[in-house]
Amino acid sequence: MAKRRGQDAAETDRRMRAAALRLFARHGYAAVSMRRIAAEVGVQAGALYTHTPDKQTLLFSLMADHLHELLDAVGALPADATPEARLDRFVDFHIRFHLARPDAVFIAYMELRNLAPDNFRAIEGLRRDYEAWPEAILRDGAAAGAFAVPDPKIAAVGLIAMLNGVTTWYREGGRLSLDDVVAIHQRMARGAVGAGGA
Amino acid sequence: MAKRRGQDAAETDRRMRAAALRLFARHGYAAVSMRRIAAEVGVQAGALYTHTPDKQTLLFSLMADHLHELLDAVGALPADATPEARLDRFVDFHIRFHLARPDAVFIAYMELRNLAPDNFRAIEGLRRDYEAWPEAILRDGAAAGAFAVPDPKIAAVGLIAMLNGVTTWYREGGRLSLDDVVAIHQRMARGAVGAGGA
DNA sequence: GTCTATATACCGATAGAC
DNA sequence: GTCTATCGGTATATAGAC
CATH class of the missing domain: 1.10.10.60 (Homeodomain-like)
Known part of the structure; x- marks a missing residue:
């Protein structure tokens, strides 16, 4: 057959x-x-x-699939007891997820301008849904007194931007292992949000 | 005439x-x-x-001009006494310089793949020259015991990535003033590099 | 489901008139 | 320095055969 x-x-x-x-x-x-x-x-x-049906729909579908996969994955993260542990897990997740899909990441952040208006709005919505996850971690941590974050929304976007930077330079077999890279960024992330026990 | x-x-x-x-x-x-x-x-x-002479040279020339302007400007920054003050000044400079030139920033970081190989190498060299400035600030600060930075090169790239994130969402007249945005990022930057007096 | 062939339109770059 | 006209090539998308 x-x-x-x-x-x-x-x-x-x-x-x-x-x-x-x-x-x-x-x-x-x-x-x-x-x-x-x-x-x-x-x-x-x-x-x-x-x-x-056409080239535009192909682009949109690639981006939408990537973001749905990302949202499913972040939603399936195990719970953690402390704000610091939640932040550490998010940093670890975000870096590993994105490094495993460099092409999809590149497209999702760089080809937004080539989307038709309706498609653009749909993708932007998914991206904001994702940003809500780190934002909640920072907001909860600040409310619990574990973090010093004057603006959780901006801190979340800044955190994601910093972590995304990794995808532009990290290459397997380079000077640092993936574990090293994750650990360095967990440390920077904790510092950036004023985590006391950093 | x-x-x-x-x-x-x-x-x-x-x-x-x-x-x-x-x-x-x-x-x-x-x-x-x-x-x-x-x-x-x-x-x-x-x-x-x-x-x-052609479209490719036009792109290259736009990117090269932008980066030369950036390098001239960062090189002209006044000296500061302490590592924290140097870092604060860099953050302030980087955000304001890039927010004033959103189109050039976008092109310089997004159109690298459309450069002919020789042009790509030239632009990458200029970008590395710029990254050397924050890297030196972090390295000097770490040597002086003011910062806790395990890897100044990675921290510098991460810092720039975080600051560049601002250009993707900041709009004049929004919820936060430019001064607010700068102050928030100075605080996050100091935290990320483990500056004690943050 | 894929093929060949094609409609219709645009592309970068150049030549020669003014 | 800019114009008109054009060369040679490529683009997305579709029609109809198999």
Whole structure:
């Protein structure tokens, strides 16, 4: 019952999305043609339109899938007793999750300007949903007197920005191990929010 | 002696660069055509080639000018007595400089992948030159015992990433004044590097 | 589901007139 | 310095055959 090569819809769809993710991240949405994605998949350009209505929807779908995966994952984090432990776990999670998906991260933060207005609003909403998680950690920690954070919203965005910086330079096998990088950023994060026991 | 409208080379050049900066930032290098830039300037597309050899050189020149301006400005900062004061001044400088040039910042960090290899190396070199400034502040502060920074290079990159985050959300007339934003980030920066007197 | 072929439009860059 | 006109090439998306 094996399907003929290149005729399995699910498989072609998977390959199209993988190729688009890689190429959009590497060269930018506007610079990548449907022909080039098709060549990577091993089909002609017209065949892609069986799997996506158009290029714009393909971009949106890649970004939305990434953010839904991120939201599912952050929502599944185990509970922690102390604000410091919650913060440490978030830093650990955020760095590892994003380093494991460099292409999706790049696209989700860099191709916002290439989204149609409706799609843009949808993605921005998902991003704000994610930012609410660290914001809650900081707000709760401040309320409990564990953190000194004058503005939890800004601190949360600043924290995420700092952690995202890692994706621009970290390479496996470099000077620092992933554990080192996480530990360094947990320390900086605790300091930035004025955690006493840092 | 007034030049005829649209015939002054320096003026057309200035307008071309301003239009390209704005359009590249808004829509991305690959998505902006020379025809569109020309329309913004008020000339035909062919006329732009009097002012730049090609589109790629135009992008490179915008990025290089921005980074040279940044390097000149950071190099001209007044000296400060204490590590904390140096850090505070850098944070203040970085935020204000970048918020005043949102388009150039966006391009300098987002269009690296659209640079030809030689141009990429040149821009990356300038960016590293800039990162050396906060790195020196953190290294000196750590050596003096004022900061607790296990890795000044990573801390410097993380600091810059956190500060750059401001450009993605700050809008004049919003909830916080620029002074507020600077003060909040100075406080977070001091905390992140373990400054005792934070 | 994928192919070939194509409609329609835009691209970067250049040539030569003024 | 800018114009008009154009070369050669590519783009997204669709139609109809298989």
